[in-house]
Amino acid sequence: MFVITNANNVVIAYGRMLEYKSNGYPWLVNEDISFVPEQVAVHEIESMPQGIAEIKFCYTAESGFYENPDWKEPTDNPYNLTDEQYRVIKDRVIDEIRQEVANVD
Structure with a gap:
């Protein structure tokens, strides 16, 4: 499983398969989304915990998933x-x- 975060560690996407396009852009295959490498971080994780939602959560390798402090329902x-x-x-x-x-x- 792969998690894509922005510069503020906010989860912006995730998916099971990741490849890199010829231009070096990481590409979530099943979601068909590519990202500019300088604007994101790619994290490979064992599994996705239940309830994790894009934008609502952040992720770092050190802290794992945690609620985005800027998130508002x-x-x-x-x-x-x-x-x-x-x-x-x-x-x-x-x-x-x-x-x-x-x-x-």
């Missing part, structure tokens, strides 16, 4: 609004849709 609010702003907009849209549906003959 995705929210229903992809616009980075405050919760109050998001709720107001969402409620307005729901009200508008209800009105439209009610006016359909």
